[in-house]
Amino acid sequence: MNNNLSKKNGAISPSVTLAITAKAKKMKADGIDIVSFGAGEPDFKTPDHIRKAAVKVIEEGNIGYTAAAGLPQLKKAICDKLKEDNNLDYLPENIVVSNGAKHSIYNALQAICNPGDEVIISVPYWVSYPEMVKMADAKPIFVETSEENGFKYTKENLLKAVNEKTKAILLNSPNNPTGTVYTKEEIEDIAKIAVENNIYIISDEIYEKLIYDGNHVSIASLGEDIKRLTIVINGMSKAYAMTGWRIGYLAADKEIAKIITNIQSHATSNPNTIAQYASIEALKGDQEPINQMNKAFDERRKYMVDKINSIKNLSCKMPKGAFYVMVNISKLIGKDLGGQKINGSMDFAQYLLDNAKVAVIPGAGFGTDNYIRLSYATSLENIEEGLNRIEKAVSK
Numbered sequence: 001m002n003n004n005l006s007k008k009n010g011a012i013s014p015s016v017t018l019a020i021t022a023k024a025k026k027m028k029a030d031g032i033d034i035v036s037f038g039a040g041e042p043d044f045k046t047p048d049h050i051r052k053a054a055v056k057v058i059e060e061g062n063i064g065y066t067a068a069a070g071l072p073q074l075k076k077a078i079c080d081k082l083k084e085d086n087n088l089d090y091l092p093e094n095i096v097v098s099n100g101a102k103h104s105i106y107n108a109l110q111a112i113c114n115p116g117d118e119v120i121i122s123v124p125y126w127v128s129y130p131e132m133v134k135m136a137d138a139k140p141i142f143v144e145t146s147e148e149n150g151f152k153y154t155k156e157n158l159l160k161a162v163n164e165k166t167k168a169i170l171l172n173s174p175n176n177p178t179g180t181v182y183t184k185e186e187i188e189d190i191a192k193i194a195v196e197n198n199i200y201i202i203s204d205e206i207y208e209k210l211i212y213d214g215n216h217v218s219i220a221s222l223g224e225d226i227k228r229l230t231i232v233i234n235g236m237s238k239a240y241a242m243t244g245w246r247i248g249y250l251a252a253d254k255e256i257a258k259i260i261t262n263i264q265s266h267a268t269s270n271p272n273t274i275a276q277y278a279s280i281e282a283l284k285g286d287q288e289p290i291n292q293m294n295k296a297f298d299e300r301r302k303y304m305v306d307k308i309n310s311i312k313n314l315s316c317k318m319p320k321g322a323f324y325v326m327v328n329i330s331k332l333i334g335k336d337l338g339g340q341k342i343n344g345s346m347d348f349a350q351y352l353l354d355n356a357k358v359a360v361i362p363g364a365g366f367g368t369d370n371y372i373r374l375s376y377a378t379s380l381e382n383i384e385e386g387l388n389r390i391e392k393a394v395s396k
Contacts (some may be wrong), residue, residue, distance in 0.1 A: 016365030024359035035386035041243035047289035053281035068265035070097025101235035101248030109136035117167035124366035168200040174207035179319020209239035356393035
């Protein structure tokens, strides 16, 4: 590496999920019939009333710059949503609207971290968490979780990871990549540890609307002490099929929100103005399209889990939220498939892409090599075809 370039940023790893998805897209563009279980985005069109709101503002409205932290009307709509859905009282001054929830998490880490700070992350983790922590000059501390325990933090393993350098705990419920949803009791345990040790919680709630069993509880709603320490992250992409519109938001203590607003004012200025107006319509308008999408996801989820568990040497647990299944491939590690040795999830993902023309995400990208992640944000027809191809490929 060129010694004149940034050592910190030169050490950032590329996203494994995006790399595999890009390869699958190229194969598809070359005319190869690929079934992709890769992307973390709904396969539905953005609901009609949201698209119309965007067109209306393009034709009739003012689409110039907005305040760096977002339109006042959108911040008010977010406050209303947080009150109604999550029993959280925030003022617009606590809200920062950013270029997607990923940007909101990045901003949160930049606002609270100093060199040498530690941020606790559960394994498996969403691929960008560790790299974003490093970009904030902090150190990711990994807490291993078990499939038997639903891939969740436990009180015991969290307490083992906490020390005087711990600045924050990253909490993602519903979870990507596992589909895990924490119960109220489990979240209360995490909140107690955070308050007793004065540790921030970055609560990534982007999949909040995609829950099939149980209810979403925002950790910030458990009392004033934990609310003060929590940065709630959410956005429009998953619930409203608005990936690509790039609108995320966070709610935080006023002092943190002010630092984040200052960072954003210099780094990006305001998020896309048209998408902000469309997001007001999404939050305040008809919510029925969300229910329809959830019904479709639920049907696919059940089919996928049943089918995977019927395939020899593969297994999975039923996810309770989001639109992902973590498939346990440990029985295939070390085996030969069609003349190819499977040493880990990268090998298996490559094998499926080359031999079955199916794209999956290797667990290595999430810190766990005995799994692959499949997304059911694709049609039932695609899911049936793709899983039949995997079954055939695995039987070799």
